[in-house]
Amino acid sequence: MTALLRIEGLRVEFGDGDAPLVAVDGAGLSVAPGEVVGLIGESGSGKSLTCRSVMRLVPRPGRIAAGEIEFDGRDVLAMSAQELRDFRAHDAGMIYQDPFSSLNPVYRIRDQIAETLRVNLGVGKADARAQAVELLDGVGIRDPERRALSYPHELSGGMRQRVMIALATASRPRLLLADEPTTALDVTTQAQILALLLRLRAERAMAVLLVSHDFGVIAQVCDRVVVMYAGHVVETGPLAALYTNAQHPYTRALLESVPELESAGRRTRRPGIAGVPPELTEVLPGCVFKPRCRHAQPGCEAISMALEPVSEGHETACPVRPFAGTGSAPTARAGAQR
Amino acid sequence: MSAVDVLGAPGPPPVETAAWRRRARGLRGLPLQAKIGAGILAFLVLVALLAPLIAPYGQNQLDFDNILSAPSPSHLFGTDSTGRDVFSRTLYALRVDLAIVVVVTYIPLPIGVLIGAMAGYFGGIVDSVVARVIDVMIAFPFFVLVIAVIAVVGPGVKGVLIGVPIVAWALYARLARSEMLVMREQPFMLATTALGYSRRRAILRHAVPNLMRPCLIYSTLDMVVNLLLLASLAYLGLGAQPPNAELGSIVADGQSTLLTAWWVATLPGLVVVLFGVGAGMLGDGLSDGRLRGGVQ
Amino acid sequence: MTDQLPLLRVEGVMKEFGLRRTASERVARSAAEAHRAVDDVSFALRRGEILGLAGESGSGKTTLARCIVRLIEPDAGVIELDGVDVRAASGPELRELRRRMQMVFQDPYASLNPRMTVATALLEVGRVHRRPGAENGEQFVRDALERVHLGPGIATRRPRELSGGQRQRVAIARALAAGPEVLIADEPVSALDVSVQAQLLNLFGDLRDELGVAILFVAHQLAVIAEIADRVAVMNRGRLVEVGETAAVFGNPQDEYTKALLAAHPHIRLSRVAS
Numbered sequence: 033m034t035a036l037l038r039i040e041g042l043r044v045e046f047g048d049g050d051a052p053l054v055a056v057d058g059a060g061l062s063v064a065p066g067e068v069v070g071l072i073g074e075s076g077s078g079k080s081l082t083c084r085s086v087m088r089l090v091p092r093p094g095r096i097a098a099g100e101i102e103f104d105g106r107d108v109l110a111m112s113a114q115e116l117r118d119f120r121a122h123d124a125g126m127i128y129q130d131p132f133s134s135l136n137p138v139y140r141i142r143d144q145i146a147e148t149l150r151v152n153l154g155v156g157k158a159d160a161r162a163q164a165v166e167l168l169d170g171v172g173i174r175d176p177e178r179r180a181l182s183y184p185h186e187l188s189g190g191m192r193q194r195v196m197i198a199l200a201t202a203s204r205p206r207l208l209l210a211d212e213p214t215t216a217l218d219v220t221t222q223a224q225i226l227a228l229l230l231r232l233r234a235e236r237a238m239a240v241l242l243v244s245h246d247f248g249v250i251a252q253v254c255d256r257v258v259v260m261y262a263g264h265v266v267e268t269g270p271l272a273a274l275y276t277n278a279q280h281p282y283t284r285a286l287l288e289s290v291p292e293l294e295s296a297g298r299r300t301r302r303p304g305i306a307g308v309p310p311e312l313t314e315v316l317p318g319c320v321f322k323p324r325c326r327h328a329q330p331g332c333e334a335i336s337m338a339l340e341p342v343s344e345g346h347e348t349a350c351p352v353r354p355f356a357g358t359g360s361a362p363t364a365r366a367g368a369q370r
Numbered sequence: 371m372s373a374v375d376v377l378g379a380p381g382p383p384p385v386e387t388a389a390w391r392r393r394a395r396g397l398r399g400l401p402l403q404a405k406i407g408a409g410i411l412a413f414l415v416l417v418a419l420l421a422p423l424i425a426p427y428g429q430n431q432l433d434f435d436n437i438l439s440a441p442s443p444s445h446l447f448g449t450d451s452t453g454r455d456v457f458s459r460t461l462y463a464l465r466v467d468l469a470i471v472v473v474v475t476y477i478p479l480p481i482g483v484l485i486g487a488m489a490g491y492f493g494g495i496v497d498s499v500v501a502r503v504i505d506v507m508i509a510f511p512f513f514v515l516v517i518a519v520i521a522v523v524g525p526g527v528k529g530v531l532i533g534v535p536i537v538a539w540a541l542y543a544r545l546a547r548s549e550m551l552v553m554r555e556q557p558f559m560l561a562t563t564a565l566g567y568s569r570r571r572a573i574l575r576h577a578v579p580n581l582m583r584p585c586l587i588y589s590t591l592d593m594v595v596n597l598l599l600l601a602s603l604a605y606l607g608l609g610a611q612p613p614n615a616e617l618g619s620i621v622a623d624g625q626s627t628l629l630t631a632w633w634v635a636t637l638p639g640l641v642v643v644l645f646g647v648g649a650g651m652l653g654d655g656l657s658d659g660r661l662r663g664g665v666q
Numbered sequence: 667m668t669d670q671l672p673l674l675r676v677e678g679v680m681k682e683f684g685l686r687r688t689a690s691e692r693v694a695r696s697a698a699e700a701h702r703a704v705d706d707v708s709f710a711l712r713r714g715e716i717l718g719l720a721g722e723s724g725s726g727k728t729t730l731a732r733c734i735v736r737l738i739e740p741d742a743g744v745i746e747l748d749g750v751d752v753r754a755a756s757g758p759e760l761r762e763l764r765r766r767m768q769m770v771f772q773d774p775y776a777s778l779n780p781r782m783t784v785a786t787a788l789l790e791v792g793r794v795h796r797r798p799g800a801e802n803g804e805q806f807v808r809d810a811l812e813r814v815h816l817g818p819g820i821a822t823r824r825p826r827e828l829s830g831g832q833r834q835r836v837a838i839a840r841a842l843a844a845g846p847e848v849l850i851a852d853e854p855v856s857a858l859d860v861s862v863q864a865q866l867l868n869l870f871g872d873l874r875d876e877l878g879v880a881i882l883f884v885a886h887q888l889a890v891i892a893e894i895a896d897r898v899a900v901m902n903r904g905r906l907v908e909v910g911e912t913a914a915v916f917g918n919p920q921d922e923y924t925k926a927l928l929a930a931h932p933h934i935r936l937s938r939v940a941s
Contacts, residue, residue, distance in 0.1 A: 074859035075830075218722035218886070223930040245859065248889075248932025289864040293931055296892035297913025299871065304864030308829045557777035561837075564735050565844060566764035567794055575790075579781050 035062035035102075036239050037086065037207055042099035044081045044090055044263075046312065053312040055094065056081050057263040058337065065206065066237040068230075070254035070271075072244055074286070076309050078263040083211050083243045087126055088116060103207070121152035125200030129212035131192035135184040141168070141195055142180035145202065152203055167198040172228055190221035197228060204236060211243045226253050247290050251275065256345070259283050262309050262320040264337050269346030279348040279355055282321045319350070327354035404655020407590075410648030414641075418465040425458035430613045438631040448633035450623060460638045463615040468645075470527055471596045474534040475589050481535075482542025483585050487577050489543070490550025491569070500543065507540035516599065517608065525608050530600060538592065545588055546581045553577060590653030594646045601642055617642055671749070672710030673880050674734070674767070674848055679707045679743030681726075681733055703729040704740070705904035711848065716874050716881040718895030718912065720888055720927070726904040727884050731852045734882070735767050736760065747848065765795050768841035772853035774833035778825040784811075784836050785821040791843040806843075813877075814839040814869060831862035838869065842877070849873065849881045855890060867894050888931050892916055900924045 042059045045052035056078040063069045073079040084090050086101055088108065101108040103123060111119060128134050136144060145167055146160035155163060161180075168176035171194040184192060193213060200208060210229065214222035230253055232238055244250055250257055251271065258268045259280065267280040278284045285305045307324040310316055316323070318333035325332070329352060339347035400408075417424065426444075427433075433453035441448045447456035489500035515537060520529030553559055554577075562572040597617075603609045604618025612619070617638050624634025681704040703726045711717050721727045733740040736752065745752040747763055755763050771777035778787060785807045792800030792810075799806045808818045814835040825833055834854060841849060851870070855863040871894060873879045885891050891898055892912060899909040900921065908921040919925045 074861060219888070219932070220722065220926060220930040222932070226932075246932065247860070252932050286861055289861045291864070291867070291887070291889040291893040293889050293892045293916055293928065293933065296916035297911065298893075300893040301868050301871065302864035302893075304868070305861035306865075308831070557771040557773055558779045560732075560737055561769065561771060561777045561840075563737055564764060564769035565791055565794070565840070566761040567790075568761065571794065576779050580779075 034064075034105075036065045036067075036104055037061075037063040037241065038100070038102040039082065039086070040100045040102075042082060042085055042101065043097045044078065044085060044094055045097040046094045052097065054097075054315075055263055055312060056085070059099075059260065059263070059265050060339070061241075061258045061265060061268065063207065063239045063241055066233065066239055067256065068233060068240040068242060068254045070242050070244060070250035070257045071260065072247065072250055072257060072286075073260035074245060074309065076262070076312075077260040079243050079245075079260045080211050082260065083209050083241060084126075086207075086209055086241070087120055087124060089126070122203050123205055124207040124209060125203070125205040126209040127193070127196045127200050127211065127213050129215045131189065131196045131216070132184060134196055135192060137184050139183070140180070141182050141184065141187070145180075145195070145199055148199055148202055163202075164198075167202055168195070171195070171198040171201075171232075172224070173198075188221075189217050190224060193217065193221075193225055194228065197225075197232070201232060201236075201238065204238075206238060208232075208238055208240045209243075210240055212245070213242070214249060215244070215246070222249070223252075229253060247275075247287065259286070262316075264320055264349065265339065266321065266337075266349045267347065268339065269342070273343065273346045277342075277346075277355075279342050279346070279353060280321075280350045281325045281327045281352075281354060283348075284355065285324075285326070321350075327352060401655040401658045403651045403658065407648045407651030407653070407655055410644060411652060414464065414645055414648065415468060417461060418468050421458075421461040421465045425455075425461045427455040427458040429459045429462040429615050430454065431458075438627060438634070440631070441633050441637070447637040448631065450620075450631070450634045451627055456620065456624075456634055456637060459615040459620055460617070460641055463617045463620055463638065464641060466527070466610060466614070467597060467600055467617050470530060470600055471593050474530060474538065474596050475593045478535045478538035479542050479585055479589055482539035482544075483546040483578060483581050484573075485539065486543035486546025486548075487550050487573050487581055490547040491554055491573055491577065493551075493554075497547070500547065504540045504544045504547070507537050508544065510537065512537055513599070513602075516603070520603070520608050525611060527610055529608065530603060534596060534599070538596075541592065542585050542588070545585055549581050549584055550577060553580060587653055587656045590649045590656070594649045597642060597645055673713045673748055674711035674882070675744065675746040676710070676730075676734065677708045677744040677746075679704055679730065679733055679745065680741045681729055681738060682741055702904050704733060707743070707901075707904075707906050709899050709906060709909055711880050711882055713847075713880055714874060714878045715896045716870065716883050716894055718891030718898040719882060719884045719901060720886065720891050720898055721901035722886060722927070724903075725901045727886075727901050728852055730901070731769070731850050731882065731884050734850060735764055735769055737769075765844045766846050767848040767850060768844050768846035770834070770837055770841050770849060770851040770854045772856055774830060774837045774854075774857065775825055777837050778833060778840075780825055783822055783824055784828075787836070787840055788821075788843050791840055795844050797843065797845055810839045810843045811836075813842055829862075830858050831866065834858060834866060835869070838873075842873070842879075847880065849879050850884075851881060852884045853886065854883070856885065856887065863890070870894055888916070888927060900927070 039062070040060045042056055043054060044056035045054055047053040059078065059082050061069065061071070071079045071083060081090060081094065085096055086108065088096070090096055096109060103119065108119065142161055142164045145164035146157070149155040149160040149163055150157065165176045165180050168180055173179050173191060173194050179187070179191070187195065214225050217225060226249065229240060233240055242250070242254060254271050256268065256270055257274045259266050259274070259282065261282050267274065267278065267283045274283065275287065278287060285303070289302050289304050291300070291302070305324050310320060318335045319325070319337060322328045322332040332352065335351055337349045339349050340351060341347050431454060433449065436445070436449050436453045438451055439445055439449045445455050445457065447460060450456055485500060489497045516529060516533035519533035519536070523529050523532060559572065559576060562576050600609060600616065601618035601621065604616035605622045607622070609618055610616040620638045621635045624631070628635050680702070682700040682702050684700055707730055709717070719727050719730070729738060732738040734745055734752070740753065747767060750763065752763055788807050788810045789800065789803050792806050799809065807821050811818055811821065816832065816835050816839065820828065820832060828836065855866050858866065867890065870881060870883065874881060883891065883895055895912045897910060898912045898915050900907050900915070900923065902923045908915055908919065908924045915924065916928065919928055
């Protein structure tokens with residue numbers, strides 16, 4: 033299966049050219065058509081920057097310094113301004129964590145959607161308004177005719193995110209970039225939004241790159257997972273493989289940190305991860321996770337952070353493999369939720 | 371109080387830069403604009419402080435052999451109609467004016483900040499009363515009020531020293547109050563209550579230091595307004611009385627000879643402009659940095 | 667510990683907020699419609715327990731937490747700390763009650779004064795409340811930091827020089843420096859990364875077990891409450907809909923809202939990996 037989106041060796045830098053601060057260093061991932069890929073990491077891991085790079089929307093003064101981003105065989109980084117606009121308008125949509133600040137407070141919902149349709153798809157004015165209502169209906173907003181006339185502040189957070197999804201998917205893009213789309217929402221609303229994303233994926237064979245810090249969210253909707261730490265991709269693989277047989281110490285430590293409802297009433301102690309992620313100014317030789325790693329050993333400062341295969345589609349940046357043979361727990365219930 | 375005492379005290383612009391430096395990765399973190407502005411102000415303050423050393427002549431030293439002579443190496447700014455050296459007079463005038471400006475800007479500032487902080491913190495009736503008083507003070511024609519005070523106490527700098535602070539505190543109180551209304555809801559202010567601190571401590575130790583920043587930035591603008599006010603009053607003959615010089619009175623003196631001896635009025639006037647430009651750049655630059663620094 | 671007198675007793679607490687009035691309503695002086703943020707809430711916090719207060723945004727849990735220490739004045743109800751009426755207290759008596767009930771806020775950066783070093787902030791609490799040991803500043807600060815497992819090295823730093831987890835530890839250390847019997851923690855781990863969150867949850871557990879502090883732990887993440895709380899209270903639209911032992915409530919919820927909340931919670935649903 034050829035990839036719809038392929039990122040390789042992506043490097044995002046801040047600061048001046050002589051001594052740049054490297055926020056994303058050699059990150060790579062791919063998304064197949066219709067696939068939902070989760071990009072997980074903690075704050076400062078570079079996951080959002082990686083996601084934004086696809087749209088070439090890295091916030092200033094950051095810049096993409098190296099790497100390849102290929103969408104359906106086209107080189108995104110080489111696109112002209114016009115091609116880039118076209119790409120953003122038709123091929124890829126993006127939604128963000130805060131659906132409120134992404135909507136203009138002084139225009140009605142209908143007009144904002146209609147504007148997008150007119151500008152990006154060349155739909156006529158009257159048609160655009162009618163389609164806007166249809167789109168709202170399509171993302172599960174009840175009473176869309178009335179809601180279309182609302183202003184953003186009159187909608188709840190969940191509804192605003194639905195509007196954003198309607199906007200981002202109006203042109204039926206083949207890829208949706210979702211940057212922490214449910215982080216600002218309550219769990220009940222979150223479940224509805226995730227269900228909506230899965231429905232759109234099924235209806236339109238739309239691929240999704242879902243950025244999140246929440247393993248619960250990732251587990252609910254993703255086919256594959258990419259784990260980032262300190263600007264590097266440290267592990268990637270199918271959801272079940274990653275959750276039950278993580279090979280990178282960081283992935284394991286992170287998974288072990290996640291609290292679970294199932295432990296209700298038991299006094300649970302989770303180890304967490306000692307220390308803090310490296311500052312952008314710190315340049316660590318070899319493995320970036322070594323200073324916090326429980327399995328660090330001599331030689332870790334010399335490894336390359338290149339991904340090595342574990343099994344079909346499962347790759348890790350840790351050559352030490354402290355867990356080799358310990359994983360493959362039998363009760364994998366990955367995806368059982370869906 | 372003498373001019374030297376006032377200027378010799380740690381002046382507000384240096385305090386501002388020092389506080390800033392601690393916060394924002396050194397002076398180098400400041401926008402270029404602020405650095406240039408601070409440089410201009412520092413230069414003017416230094417020159418004013420050192421006036422007795424730099425000035426080649428006494429400010430009231432007459433020289434009837436050299437009446438209205440054009441700028442030259444011996445008289446940098448030329449001489450006026452009684453042969454006094456305009457450069458020397460400008461230096462002494464700057465000294466007096468800067469001293470007064472600093473007093474009338476930085477005495478009302480802490481008073482206004484305190485009143486505004488209390489109004490914003492307590493809210494309710496206290497706030498309503500203070501807010502109305504502030505409105506009245508600000509709505510009152512400032513210039514007229516100062517002239518009215520001068521009418522009572524007589525011409526001279528006394529009128530300015532009394533008249534300006536009567537109104538100026540309200541500007542700072544308004545600014546501090548509006549910032550406080552926002553800050554009051556911030557977790558670190560809530561925390562002072564939750565920690566069981568007294569209100570006095572919450573306001574003085576925790577709120578005021580954070581309120582000072584916007585007020586100090588605003589004060590750079592206020593200084594310019596005050597300097598212009600001072601010059602205007604002196605121009606009208608309501609400032610320092612002859613023979614002592616103020617920038618405004620030198621300009622007024624030179625007005626009658628503007629066509630034959632442009633330097634008498636123009637060059638001191640340019641010093642006022644230079645001060646305005648410096649203070650303006652500093653203020654702009656600092657508020658720029660403040661926005662980008664985004665403390666809270 | 668079933669029959670002992672509760673340390674903190676909250677009964678029938680009520681708080682209404684007037685909705686913002688429109689200009690015409692203001693002119694007409696008509697009363698604004700009231701929104702009942704906290705509606706007849708009663709519960710007890712026992713000595714040495716962690717009571718989780720769960721609910722979604724807008725459920726009134728933060729308002730309730732703030733009412734207890736009177737950061738917000740409740741409109742009605744009884745709040746008693748160890749038999750002392752909190753709502754009737756004022757002046758020094760109120761400040762002493764607040765010392766005994768300390769608060770930890772969600773955003774550890776915003777809750778620390780940006781201009782103060784860690785040592786200054788900690789010492790200030792000790793001096794204001796004349797805590798034993800506060801005369802010897804250095805030792806006091808060192809002890810306060812040690813209680814939250816921080817080294818003395820960070821004493822001279824300011825909040826912005828600390829990581830999120832360190833800031834929240836400092837905020838907790840500051841609360842503890844007052845020598846409280848009750849901690850009211852309002853979403854204390856919500857702003858933190860999961861690996862840091864785990865360590866802070868352990869810290870809260872230690873505070874309960876080692877210092878015997880009773881903790882009201884407000885959180886919207888049910889799984890967090892599941893792991894830290896002895897008992898849980900679920901709040902919805904200003905009302906407490908269910909209170910009970912954590913295992914009982916989460917294992918066999920009685921209220922419809924609790925059930926819906928639990929159903930929507932994202933599970934990892936994968937067995938734990940061994941390390």
